[in-house]
Amino acid sequence: MLDFPRWKVISISLLLAFGVLMSLPSLFFGESHKYWPGFLPDETINLGLDLSGGSHILLEANPADVGETRLQTMEESVRAEMRRASPRINIGDISRKDGVLSFMVRDSTQVDSAREALLPLTTGAGLTGQRDWDIEVRDDTRFVVSPTSAGLDNAVDNAMDTATDVIRRRIDEMGTREPTIIRQGDTRIVVQVPGLEDPEALKELLGKTAKLEFKLVDFEADPNAVAAGRPPVGSQIFPYPDSPTGLPNIAVKRLGGISGDKLTDAGQGFDQETNAPVVNITFDTEGGAKFARLTQNNVGRPFAIILDGEVLSAPNINEPILGGSAQISGNFTVEGANQLSIALRSGALPVELKVVEERTVGPDLGADSIRKGMIAAIIGTAAVLAFMVVTYGRFGFYANFALTLNLFLILGVMAIFNATLTLPGIAGFILTVGSAVDANVLINERIREERRRGRRVVQAVEVGYKEASRAIFDANITNVIAGLLLFIFGSGPVRGFAVVLIIGIVTSVFTAVVVTRMLVALWLRRTRPQELYI
Amino acid sequence: MKLLKLVPDNTNIAFLKWRNIAVAISILMIIGSMALVAQRGLNFGVDFVGGQMIRTTFTQSADAPITELREKVGALGYGDPTIQRFGEPNEVSIRMKLPEGADQEPELANTMADEITLMLKADYPDVRIDGVDSVSGKVSEELLSKGVWSLVGAMLAITLYIWIRFEWQFGAGALFALFHDVALTFGFFALTQLEFNLNIVAALLTIIGYSLNDTIVVYDRIRENLKKYRKMDIVALLDLSVNETLARTVMTSLTMLVALVALIIWGPDVIFGFAAAMFLGVLIGTYSSVYMAAPILIWLKVGPDSFVPPATAGDRAEKIGGPEEIG
Numbered sequence: 001m002l003d004f005p006r007w008k009v010i011s012i013s014l015l016l017a018f019g020v021l022m023s024l025p026s027l028f029f030g031e032s033h034k035y036w037p038g039f040l041p042d043e044t045i046n047l048g049l050d051l052s053g054g055s056h057i058l059l060e061a062n063p064a065d066v067g068e069t070r071l072q073t074m075e076e077s078v079r080a081e082m083r084r085a086s087p088r089i090n091i092g093d094i095s096r097k098d099g100v101l102s103f104m105v106r107d108s109t110q111v112d113s114a115r116e117a118l119l120p121l122t123t124g125a126g127l128t129g130q131r132d133w134d135i136e137v138r139d140d141t142r143f144v145v146s147p148t149s150a151g152l153d154n155a156v157d158n159a160m161d162t163a164t165d166v167i168r169r170r171i172d173e174m175g176t177r178e179p180t181i182i183r184q185g186d187t188r189i190v191v192q193v194p195g196l197e198d199p200e201a202l203k204e205l206l207g208k209t210a211k212l213e214f215k216l217v218d219f220e221a222d223p224n225a226v227a228a229g230r231p232p233v234g235s236q237i238f239p240y241p242d243s244p245t246g247l248p249n250i251a252v253k254r255l256g257g258i259s260g261d262k263l264t265d266a267g268q269g270f271d272q273e274t275n276a277p278v279v280n281i282t283f284d285t286e287g288g289a290k291f292a293r294l295t296q297n298n299v300g301r302p303f304a305i306i307l308d309g310e311v312l313s314a315p316n317i318n319e320p321i322l323g324g325s326a327q328i329s330g331n332f333t334v335e336g337a338n339q340l341s342i343a344l345r346s347g348a349l350p351v352e353l354k355v356v357e358e359r360t361v362g363p364d365l366g367a368d369s370i371r372k373g374m375i376a377a378i379i380g381t382a383a384v385l386a387f388m389v390v391t392y393g394r395f396g397f398y399a400n401f402a403l404t405l406n407l408f409l410i411l412g413v414m415a416i417f418n419a420t421l422t423l424p425g426i427a428g429f430i431l432t433v434g435s436a437v438d439a440n441v442l443i444n445e446r447i448r449e450e451r452r453r454g455r456r457v458v459q460a461v462e463v464g465y466k467e468a469s470r471a472i473f474d475a476n477i478t479n480v481i482a483g484l485l486l487f488i489f490g491s492g493p494v495r496g497f498a499v500v501l502i503i504g505i506v507t508s509v510f511t512a513v514v515v516t517r518m519l520v521a522l523w524l525r526r527t528r529p530q531e532l533y534i
Numbered sequence: 535m536k537l538l539k540l541v542p543d544n545t546n547i548a549f550l551k552w553r554n555i556a557v558a559i560s561i562l563m564i565i566g567s568m569a570l571v572a573q574r575g576l577n578f579g580v581d582f583v584g585g586q587m588i589r590t591t592f593t594q595s596a597d598a599p600i601t602e603l604r605e606k607v608g609a610l611g612y613g614d615p616t617i618q619r620f621g622e623p624n625e626v627s628i629r630m631k632l633p634e635g636a637d638q639e640p641e642l643a644n645t646m647a648d649e650i651t652l653m654l655k656a657d658y659p660d661v662r663i664d665g666v667d668s669v670s671g672k673v674s675e676e677l678l679s680k681g682v683w684s685l686v687g688a689m690l691a692i693t694l695y696i697w698i699r700f701e702w703q704f705g706a707g708a709l710f711a712l713f714h715d716v717a718l719t720f721g722f723f724a725l726t727q728l729e730f731n732l733n734i735v736a737a738l739l740t741i742i743g744y745s746l747n748d749t750i751v752v753y754d755r756i757r758e759n760l761k762k763y764r765k766m767d768i769v770a771l772l773d774l775s776v777n778e779t780l781a782r783t784v785m786t787s788l789t790m791l792v793a794l795v796a797l798i799i800w801g802p803d804v805i806f807g808f809a810a811a812m813f814l815g816v817l818i819g820t821y822s823s824v825y826m827a828a829p830i831l832i833w834l835k836v837g838p839d840s841f842v843p844p845a846t847a848g849d850r851a852e853k854i855g856g857p858e859e860i861g
Binding site for chain 2: 050058060199200203354355356357358359360361362364365368369372373375376377379380381383384387388390391392393423424427430431433434435437438441442445448449452467470471474475476477478479481482483485486488489490491492493494497498501533534
């Protein structure tokens, strides 16, 4: 027991000093540590959203939506390919049902060339050569195009990747600090934004698909048929909530429109005549040329501006728009126009995302939690420290010294791993105070016992540490098991609790057993007491 | 300096004399807890049933207009809200469960939260939104199943560990003690109707870890004494082990309770339920390691030769049967 080599003392002291040093930046939240000398560590503990205030939002896509969009694109590609084929292949009776596209080739002699033309559409973009679509011909002339499951999975995966990027751009545009955007599982995205004043605005922005289209209005359509939702041949019907005519629907030409994904910029502005808020957009070169052609050929006719399947407005083309920029009018507020321009700038979401979980904590409640948590921690720790000294005297003081170091070490280790401190984490801290002294209680009670049995001082201490260590080890392993399960299955703040618990167990065994043992050994060697007050 | 001794030296209380009564009471308590849970149910938070909860402060008023809020939120057409004070009289939480058949609309929970927030901001200019939780039906189901699995997993993994480190009887005893602690905590939540949310699952797991901590200290001493006093009667030996570790048991429980009292009185309101559950858990856990974990060893016939090759222990297991025969 008395034999405690110098190298051990030095290495333990160095380890403790390192841990305390790592904890220092986290103790001075905010900017102050930036002015410290450069050799000091930079890593700090992150504050969880429940302490800093902020929003945690879980977005989920419906994979069926991806399939539907993909099928739509497939239909358009099929139509284009058949038209482009020479001689042109006439098809009809096109339908999309149950995730499958089917159509008829009118001239049965063209079936083979139709199949030939479709083949390039069925392979994936990757080098793997996997097939994304199966083609089947039934009853000689009916083509059935169905997605392979690998192709669909791949499409969902790509859509989610794109969606994550789009979400990131949108949040960056909002100018929030340090957002976290992570894909989770197959169809989910986690968004965490600290210190947000207005989470509703964020959610609205995230929920906008922002798919913009310009299509010519089919003004020859029979208004009654349109109102009943029956489109004329070659046209589609879209809802038009703010229609000036009062009709809820409008018919637009299926072909000849352009999509709004070819933008280089979008910004909120005001209409020069009406002074109403509008969104100004700028096309890229290709989009600008297409838009110029569209407007040149259709002067005097209306075209519909369609956003996420709803018509915003259907202005007349008064003159060709050749400059590559255009104005989107609609029934906007300034804020609404601003949001739309952010959404357009960052691109359309390839799939609709829904908010399936939200956890928002206001900054006041967060600050309140920190303050109350600190008060409880200080009072709790002080009470436990006092209790230990009253009960075990010198040995209690050693335990307290170890406990205090332990608190620094937990912070230090958390800082090294950039771990997140949450409100349940603070509770975990306080519990660690309560349970970390358990090891010392075990040891000290055992020493008392061994003394009562008549062992000499040094021997009693030696046996006390040795015998108690076994129980300490077993007990802490089970605690780690509970902590790990909490970490694996827990979410958000509860995970923060598990992190503190696990780190606390490991560091407390070190401080409560190894460090106090060193202190006791050094003291015994120096004074060689004949009696122990314990 | 005179040091404090909570438990006098050479204390010898015949704890196990009362084991039959204690276990009978415990079993009654477990049955009572289950009946309470079955009859009153747990007051599940939105984490586990889906829905939304808003915490809000009326900064300029002394009291929150609870009756008026109930009407206004009810008028939104999603059903009746649960409105509770938390902390100061002008702070309330407004909780709405998901209406029936909401599975088709994953965003419904969030829509409810948005509408209530809008209403609050429009009708009460002094309102401050302190927190919003909204959880869809699907996510809440996932959280619930994760919570259940983490509890079951922790109990089994820990039992397995004790079995490996000690003997199967000890594993069975520990499992039974854990079951007792968890069941009683559930009963407490059914009785008080405190909100049962994710934090409470964390508390339960911590209770499991803590209670085991206590059990292991006693078991460790029993193992030691079994090897030391091979002729001693098992009841006397268990009593001796419990008494020898009593000072430590009392001291550790007290330090835990002291820390928890600080958390209950001065800590944030948000984790009151967590701290209360922990406080109760420490009391129950301490009791169960004496009166549940130890007596089971008698009935499972633990003796000095329990720590011999596992083959014979396995044969005995066949004869005696599982712990369920005890009750």
